[in-house]
Amino acid sequence: MxxxxxxxxxxxxxxxxxxxxxxxxxxxxxxxxxxxxxxxxxxxxxxxxxxxxxxxxxxxxxxxxxxxxxxxxxxxxxxxxxxxxxxxxxxxxxxxxxxxxxxFALLDIPFLFExxxxxxxxxxxxxxxxxxxxxxxxxxxxxxxxxxGFRNLTNSRRAVEKVDDIEGLKIRVVQSPIYLEMFQALGANAVPMPFPEVYTALETGTVDGQENPAASILTAKLNEVQKYLTLTRHTYNxxxxxxxxxxxxxxxxxxxxxxxxxxxxxxxxxxxxxxxxxxxAVEALAAAGMTVTKLAPEEIARFREKTKPVAEKFSAAADPALVKLLNDTIQQARTAK
Missing domain, CATH: 3.40.190.170 (Bacterial extracellular solute-binding protein, family 7)
Known part of the structure; x- marks a missing residue:
């Protein structure tokens, strides 16, 4: 630290x-x-x-x-x-x-940052x-x-070990079009909702799951109404x-x-x-009884592939010069020693 x-x-x-x-x-x-x-x-x-x-x-x-x-x-x-x-x-x-x-939607492109x-x-x-x-x-x-931080998926119905496991889950998402389309592309029924309403929606079964960084999941006590955590790290906020x-x-x-x-x-x-x-937070959530799943590299690749059309759509809608600068900056950081 x-x-x-x-x-x-x-x-x-x-x-x-x-x-x-x-x-x-x-x-x-x-x-x-x-x-x-x-x-x-x-x-x-x-x-x-x-x-x-x-x-x-x-x-x-x-x-x-x-x-x-x-x-x-x-x-x-x-x-x-x-x-x-x-x-x-x-x-x-x-x-x-x-x-x-x-x-700003560029920042929420799926799997943009490693x-x-x-x-x-x-x-x-x-x-x-x-x-x-x-x-x-x-x-x-x-x-x-x-x-x-990096966002992860939780739900109350089943362990998500592969992308197909998301099919049919009702997932609360941030009030942003890219999140709606991202989770629809993954097969979920995406429901936009303000964060203060999430705990009650999960508790009552209005939605099956949500996605947030592990620390947010822990401090909001979402583990009390969610059984399964999958470390998707699908976006960084x-x-x-x-x-x-x-x-x-x-x-x-x-x-x-x-x-x-x-x-x-x-x-x-x-x-x-x-x-x-x-x-x-990941350790604490596991200790509190959540089933924590870490995705295999080949499964993460499948997540990337299913959300690729969403990434391409929102990149195409942005200023091309900004998209290039964004990608160049990431690449420079990725290859720097």
Whole structure:
């Protein structure tokens, strides 16, 4: 864990060492920071770390209040509140931004990333800057990219050991077209649904299963209503740390700089926390009684093949130059020693 934290922090140490001038214009204020993450999840731990950093940097003048578990509404409701200046901050699955900026759908292409090194190269590089600019036009300021992690499939009916086992399962998916088409291509009946509604839907049998990173499955206690976990790792979710642009533009430059520094520092911490939690969560879910299935390489290849038309469709709909940059960045990271 120490090595991982040090590696992730390396890129932001310079910013964290910056000291705001004594005459910095910092006003007393409260920032509401909402998410749909469960208490104890890497997402909410990251939110609280951000709040801690901001409090320290502002000398207690800026109070960041964390609202987890959809307390202020679902993801898309939060987006509308951010755009309207009714909410200051939120952290959301980057794929959900596709409804505002269609190119974001590229991040949810099935089996796009093999590991977090590739994902970091994309989000911290030129691709991430392009996405930031696209959301800036939508009244949203991107402060940093956090992560939710690699998503896996769970269900209550049977062990999914091969792609054919998904046939007929009713699976809750993220409210994004690419997830609908991905799981329909795999033979499931895909049902889009806000995350705060998932536990009840699983408990009542409204849906048979869902897909999320292992840490999210554990902290949301979905193992209480799900028996089978399959480590599909079908998509990797970056998260977008968003600030309301109408509110941002009213802040003094010193306040903006403070929040930007805090965002970068908390991003390094949050990613490290998420990656450590992922492996531990799989072990904990197995210990709690879930049947955990790791797919054979040849079966993963079948998953890739069945979802290939979905990947091709959404790639074709995006800016060709961005698609090339995305693929080139991944390839460079994949082959780097």
């Amino acid at each position: 120490r090595k991982l934290v040090n590696t992730l922090l390396a890129g932001v140490m310079l910013a964290s060492l910056c000291v705001l001038p004594a005459q910095a214009e910092i006003h007393e204020q409260t920032i509401r920071f909402a998410s749909t993450g469960s208490e104890g999840s890497p997402l909410v731990i990251g939110q609280r770390k951000f709040a801690e950093i901001v409090k320290e940097k502002s000398g207690g003048k800026i109070d960041v209040k964390v609202f987890p578990a959809g307390m202020l509404g679902g993801d898309m409701q939060s987006v509308a509140s951010l755009q309207g200046g009714l909410l200051q901050m939120s952290a959301l699955n980057a794929g959900l931004m596709a409804s505002l900026a269609p190119d 590991n977090t090194k590739e994902a970091d190269a994309v989000m911290d590089g030129e691709v991430g800057k392009i996405f930031k600019a696209e959301l800036d036009e939508k009244n949203l300021v991107v402060l940093a990219y956090w992560e939710l 970056p998260m977008v740390l968003l600030f309301s642009k109408p509110v941002w533009e009213k802040l003094d430059p010193d306040e903006q700089e403070l929040l930007q520094q805090a965002a970068l520092e908390s991003a390094a911490f949050q990613r490290a926390t998420s990656r450590e939690a992922d492996a531990k």
